[in-house]
Amino acid sequence: MVSERFASRWDTLAFVACVGLALVARALPERVQEAVAAGVRRTLLAPFLQVERQTSWLRAAYRESEAFLAERDSAALRAIRVEGLAEENRRLRELLALRTRLPDAGVSAVVLRQATPTRGLTVLLSKGTRDGIRPLSPVLSPRGLLGVVRSVDPTTSVAVLWTHPDFRVSAMTPDGSVFGMVRPRGGNPDTMTMLLEGVPYRDTIPPGTPLLTSGFGGVYPRGIPIGTVVAVLEEQAGLARSYVVRAAAHPGSTNHVIVLVRRLTDASAAYGPEEGL
Amino acid sequence: MLLLLAVLHFGLRPWLGNGRFAPDFLLLALLVYAIGERPGRAVIAGFLVGLLSDSLRPVAFGSAMLAYAVVGYLGAWGKAVFFAENPVVAAAFFFGGVVVRDVLVLLWGGTGDPAGLAWQLGLWTPLQGLATAVTGLMVLYVFRRWLSLRLSG
Numbered sequence A: 001m002v003s004e005r006f007a008s009r010w011d012t013l014a015f016v017a018c019v020g021l022a023l024v025a026r027a028l029p030e031r032v033q034e035a036v037a038a039g040v041r042r043t044l045l046a047p048f049l050q051v052e053r054q055t056s057w058l059r060a061a062y063r064e065s066e067a068f069l070a071e072r073d074s075a076a077l078r079a080i081r082v083e084g085l086a087e088e089n090r091r092l093r094e095l096l097a098l099r100t101r102l103p104d105a106g107v108s109a110v111v112l113r114q115a116t117p118t119r120g121l122t123v124l125l126s127k128g129t130r131d132g133i134r135p136l137s138p139v140l141s142p143r144g145l146l147g148v149v150r151s152v153d154p155t156t157s158v159a160v161l162w163t164h165p166d167f168r169v170s171a172m173t174p175d176g177s178v179f180g181m182v183r184p185r186g187g188n189p190d191t192m193t194m195l196l197e198g199v200p201y202r203d204t205i206p207p208g209t210p211l212l213t214s215g216f217g218g219v220y221p222r223g224i225p226i227g228t229v230v231a232v233l234e235e236q237a238g239l240a241r242s243y244v245v246r247a248a249a250h251p252g253s254t255n256h257v258i259v260l261v262r263r264l265t266d267a268s269a270a271y272g273p274e275e276g277l
Numbered sequence B: 001m002l003l004l005l006a007v008l009h010f011g012l013r014p015w016l017g018n019g020r021f022a023p024d025f026l027l028l029a030l031l032v033y034a035i036g037e038r039p040g041r042a043v044i045a046g047f048l049v050g051l052l053s054d055s056l057r058p059v060a061f062g063s064a065m066l067a068y069a070v071v072g073y074l075g076a077w078g079k080a081v082f083f084a085e086n087p088v089v090a091a092a093f094f095f096g097g098v099v100v101r102d103v104l105v106l107l108w109g110g111t112g113d114p115a116g117l118a119w120q121l122g123l124w125t126p127l128q129g130l131a132t133a134v135t136g137l138m139v140l141y142v143f144r145r146w147l148s149l150r151l152s153g
Helices: A002-027 A030-042 A046-080 A082-101 B002-011 B025-035 B039-056 B063-081 B087-109 B114-142
Strands: A106-112 A122-125 A138-141 A144-152 A157-161 A169-172 A179-184 A193-200 A210-213 A225-236 A240-247 A256-260
Touching: A002 B039, A002 B063, A030 A046, A030 A144, A030 B039, A046 A106, A046 B002, A122 A144, A157 A256, A193 A225, B002 B025, B025 B039, B025 B063, B025 B087, B025 B114, B039 B063, B063 B087, B087 B114
Parallel strands: A144 A225
Antiparallel strands: A106 A122, A106 A256, A122 A157, A138 A144, A138 A256, A144 A157, A169 A179, A169 A210, A179 A193, A193 A240, A210 A225, A225 A240
């Protein structure tokens, strides 16, 4: 009876201690939190992340082998019918062109998937400082801007996606005539929508207009596709307008990304006029 | 078996399609551990699993530690209260673990807007709960001798 009571008291004590530690962890400065998380990733999680990295590569290789076989077949067909060349060219460019147009500015990384409900806000990438990735390195997909690196380990890095409430990027229209600030709209991430805010009332942006990064702020190079204007959301009488923007890059369907490791001022050459917009 | 579940979490989940409703093997490992342990040990195990989870997704550091610790503690107590050797009760046990984890992570983390919260808790959490419950039943069935369980129909 006594030992049962002692065990029960010990259970309660363990519960209180763990909850207390969790509260302390939540209240720690972000810098300390990042240090603890990085330490765990480098030690306890390292073998598991290696398993996931290998699995992701295996999965990618499996998918690419299917694509390779399809491309081989289509190449045989192309030998007979050259008109298929244009379509093949388009698909290959989407897969490879971004990497080749940023020859020494970007490294490719695999998106490692996790189970927690905050997965739509950040992603763990398979490359880190050993590949030149640093905090605030822009993360791109073939369709456009996906996010920005927040913290980096030697072999992995954590990127904040455009769906994160803290994400902001300065945007402009392709002709550079209208500027504004883009942030996530919230709600169901599958709606793929952002908000363009701070557009002067005198400027109007017609639906269907692509938005690109403006290069202001020094984090994102100019000319990366962000999304397409869908509609006006609200007007602050005589002051400014807000627009709904359909995002160019979908975090949920992105398995591979390019991380810019060298500072560029203009990345518009990497995205042709047809890229994702 | 717990190590196997952890390896499956990192090695098998990427093959299981959309990560939003693929079964959570880490949570499953915690709940299976909690079934056979005292609440004190289960809460410490939950805290450690939460630490791993928070390290992978440092969006709201500490929220997963709290959530998994509570899930481990409730799981160990729940085993004593609800006889988890019935498959339906065991499935509900795993489903409830996912729901409690997600509610605590999202509310305590404070990272979601109301609409996003509604989508997560109204759609994706139940789907992942179902997937985890089905996987959990399979795990209990396969390892029933090791766990000394008598699953009744």
